[in-house]
Each structure stands twice: as C-alpha cells, then as structure tokens.
Amino acid sequence: MILRAKYVLPDNDKLFENGAVLIAEDTIIDIDSYSSINHGRLEKVYDFGEAVIMPGFVNAHTHLELTNIHGQVKRTENLTDWLMQLMKRRNWNEQIVEQATSAGIAMSLASGVSTIADITNSGWSVGTLKRSSIRKLVFYEAIGFDQKRLPQAIANLSANLDAVKPDALLTFGISPHAPYSVSADLYRKCRDIALSRALLMCTHLAESQSEHEFLMLGTGVFCDLLEKLGIAVDDWHPPRQTPVEYMRSLGILDYSPLLAHCNYLKESDIQLLQASNANVVFCPRSHNYFYHRHHPYENLMKAGVNVALGTDSLASNDSLSLLDELKFLHKSQNSTPPETLLSMATLNGAKSLRLYGQIGELRREWQADIIAVQIPPIAESATHGSTLKRKVIEKVLGDESQNILTMVAGKMCFVKRET
Numbered sequence: 296m297i298l299r300a301k302y303v304l305p306d307n308d309k310l311f312e313n314g315a316v317l318i319a320e321d322t323i324i325d326i327d328s329y330s331s332i333n334h335g336r337l338e339k340v341y342d343f344g345e346a347v348i349m350p351g352f353v354n355a356h357t358h359l360e361l362t363n364i365h366g367q368v369k370r371t372e373n374l375t376d377w378l379m380q381l382m383k384r385r386n387w388n389e390q391i392v393e394q395a396t397s398a399g400i401a402m403s404l405a406s407g408v409s410t411i412a413d414i415t416n417s418g419w420s421v422g423t424l425k426r427s428s429i430r431k432l433v434f435y436e437a438i439g440f441d442q443k444r445l446p447q448a449i450a451n452l453s454a455n456l457d458a459v460k461p462d463a464l465l466t467f468g469i470s471p472h473a474p475y476s477v478s479a480d481l482y483r484k485c486r487d488i489a490l491s492r493a494l495l496m497c498t499h500l501a502e503s504q505s506e507h508e509f510l511m512l513g514t515g516v517f518c519d520l521l522e523k524l525g526i527a528v529d530d531w532h533p534p535r536q537t538p539v540e541y542m543r544s545l546g547i548l549d550y551s552p553l554l555a556h557c558n559y560l561k562e563s564d565i566q567l568l569q570a571s572n573a574n575v576v577f578c579p580r581s582h583n584y585f586y587h588r589h590h591p592y593e594n595l596m597k598a599g600v601n602v603a604l605g606t607d608s609l610a611s612n613d614s615l616s617l618l619d620e621l622k623f624l625h626k627s628q629n630s631t632p633p634e635t636l637l638s639m640a641t642l643n644g645a646k647s648l649r650l651y652g653q654i655g656e657l658r659r660e661w662q663a664d665i666i667a668v669q670i671p672p673i674a675e676s677a678t679h680g681s682t683l684k685r686k687v688i689e690k691v692l693g694d695e696s697q698n699i700l701t702m703v704a705g706k707m708c709f710v711k712r713e714t
C-alpha cells in the first residue's frame with residue numbers, strides 16, 4: 296500500500312513535499328515523492344491530504360491501568376499525599392483494570408502514539424496489552440521496602456515474567472518502583488533478574504526533594520508515609536547519597552536503565568547519568584501537575600543524556616497524547632528547537648526502549664509505525680527547504696494539528712478520515 300500526504304517527514308533532516316511511503320506487510324519499502332514512488336504501481340493509495348506523515352510517537356512512561364482514575368485524585372504538590380489518595384482510589388479488580396487498559400490503548404492510538412512503555416502493578420493489564428495492536432514494552436512493577444516482602448516480590452516477578460510470552464509487538468521489562476518503596480536488596484534482585492533475562496529496567500527516580508531528604512537524612516514525608524502503611528523504618532539506614540548516586544551504588548546504572556522523572560539533579564548526577572548511558576523520561580504535563588521546578592532536560596541533553604517523553608498516568612495528566620505533551624512544551628519552553636522536541640517524542644523514545652533500528656524514524660526496511668498529523672495549510676509564500684521544514688514542524692506543534700492516522704507494523708490501528 297501507499298500512504299501519501301502533502302508532507303512526509305521521515306526524520307529531522309528530510310522533508311518530501313507531496314510525499315509518499317510504500318509499505319509491504321509490516322515494513323517500509325520506500326519513502327519518496329508520490330510521483331517517484333507510484334511509478335506504474337498497482338498499489339492501494341491512501342491520501343491524507345493536508346497532513347504530515349511521520350514516525351509514530353513513543354510514550355516512554357505511562358501506567359494504563361490507572362486510566363479510569365482520571366480526575367479522581369486531587370492536585371497537590373505533596374507526592375506522598377497524592378500517593379495516599381491514589382491508593383485509596385485504586386479499588387480495582389481484574390475487570391476494572393482490563394477496561395482501563397483497553398481505554399488507555401484506544402486513547403493512545405487515537406493520539407498518534409504507536410509505542411508505549413507501560414508499567415503494570417497488578418499484572419492484570421498484560422492480557423489486554425498482548426491482544427492489542429499497539430507496540431508495547433510492559434514493565435512488571437516490583438514494590439517492597441520491607442525486607443519481609445522480598446521473597447514474595449521476587450516470586451511474583453518471576454511468575455509474571457514466565458506467564459506471558461513476548462511477541463513481535465510485545466517485550467517485557469522490570470520496574471522496581473522507587474527508592475522509597477523498594478529496598479536495596481530488592482533493587483539488587485531486580486537487577487540480577489533483568490541481567491539474566493536481558494530485560495530493560497525502569498525506576499521512578501529523583502522525582503521530589505523529599506526523596507532526596509529520605510536518602511540523604513532518612514527523614515521527611517516518605518518516613519511518615521511508610522509508617523502510615525505499617526512499614527517499619529526504624530532500621531532504615533539512609534545511604535546518604537543522591538538518588539542517582541544510590542542507583543549507581545546498587546549497580547542499576549550499569550544497564551542503561553530508563554529513569555522516569557529525574558526532576559531534581561545535581562550537576563554531578565547529570566555526569567553520572569551521561570557516563571552510564573542511562574535514559575531519562577520527562578513527563579512535561581505531569582511535571583507541571585505536581586508544581587515541580589523547571590525540569591533539567593535541556594542540561595541533560597546538552598551533556599549527552601538521551602531524554603524521551605512520557606505522559607505518566609491519567610491520575611496526574613489530562614490525556615495520553617504525546618502530541619499534547621509537545622504542544623505544551625512548545626508553548627512553555629521556547630528555548631528548545633521544535634525539531635529537538637519532535638525527536639524527544641520519536642527517536643529518543645525508540646532509543647530509550649532499545650527499539651531504535653526498527654522504529655523512531657521512517658527508513659527503508661524499518662517497521663511501518665507511521666502517523667499522519669493533519670495541519671492547517673501553509674501559505675505558498677512560505678518558501679522551501681529547511682525553512683519549509685521548520686514551518687511544517689511548527690504546524691505539527693501548533694494548536695490546530697490533530698492526528699488522523701496511526702499505523703503500527705503496517706496495520707492501520709486508527710484512522711480519523713480516510714480519503
């Protein structure tokens with residue numbers, strides 16, 4: 296089949312006007328102008344008109360099983376209050392989680408997200424995710440600050456990893472939740488399992504200043520939270536390290552982990568992250584929701600750290616759309632070039648999930664994970680070449696753009712308007 300549109304933006308360097316993509320089964324065969332690609336072919340042609348055909352978005356951090364909690368948790372800058380509210384609301388069972396996950400997948404696909412990195416705490420979302428046509432890396436979450444919970448947490452993790460087989464669109468990872476909810480021993484065990492099974496690891500890190508206090512001094516709201524949950528903190532000996540230093544000492548940084556948030560970093564932390572090839576996921580609107588200070592993503596990227604984008608869950612955000620994240624960032628952070636923002640939502644995400652080489656850009660012989668974003672017309676006088684490319688990208692990040700096609704591995708999973 297052939298997809299065509301006014302613009303094809305296979306990556307940040309190229310733009311085809313009146314472009315097209317030729318696809319066979321799940322693979323991109325060619326990308327060119329429509330007149331060159333269509334030469335004598337008898338392919339079915341789908342024309343998306345005034346739109347930009349481009350790589351699908353990669354949402355590198357979300358929790359789809361919380362999709363139905365949207366609007367039920369009160370906004371607060373206190374993360375522990377928020378976590379307590381979440382635990383009270385999360386009155387779930389298998390059916391509720393399956394429904395929430397299905398809804399989250401549909402919302403993601405409709406918004407142009409073709410790949411998700413999803414964290415499952417319940418494990419109940421995995422069947423729904425496996426049956427879905429979105430590309431996904433599913434992290435099984437491990438929680439256990441209490442030493443007594445270590446054997447059970449490890450047993451659950453191993454059982455979950457053995458229960459469902461990965462496939463062409465599904466891979467698995469492990470996510471020890473965060474330094475205040477996972478003991479050092481559980482982190483090390485997760486690391487060993489990830490290493491022996493060659494799985495990616497993800498953890499929430501350096502999310503709040505309270506986390507810093509908890510690790511440096513062993514005091515603060517996270518101690519209160521653990522006590523409220525009946526978890527003994529008397530024998531907690533804080534490592535007196537920053538969250539990033541702590542991860543390094545536990546050996547987590549040795550495996551290029553995916554680190555969600557990293558909102559509060561010292562300059563030396565950034566150097567450690569760079570040296571370890573860690574990946575950071577920045578969740579712009581969720582970040583804003585918690586009233587955090589300015590995120591250091593520009594400094595991270597300047598230092599050479601790969602920074603991807605995520606939505607986090609609907610418990611701290613209003614949509615699962617990376618296009619919405621990009622629009623929000625573009626409006627609030629004018630210092631970042633729009634090309635860089637787009638890369639964060641596509642190829643940086645693919646790199647962070649070890650999928651670059653298959654997805655993240657449109658290239659011959661790569662997977663056909665493709666979206667079409669409808670944009671308002673660009674005036675004829677708006678020149679050519681790199682100026683036009685900049686205009687096109689700015690329209691994608693502008694208020695009026697909307698996703699009209701999401702294709703994953705050559706399959707149209709969402710079409711808004713077929714012509």
Ligand SMILES: [Zn+2]
Nearest residue numbers: 499555607608
């Ligand atoms: Zn999260």
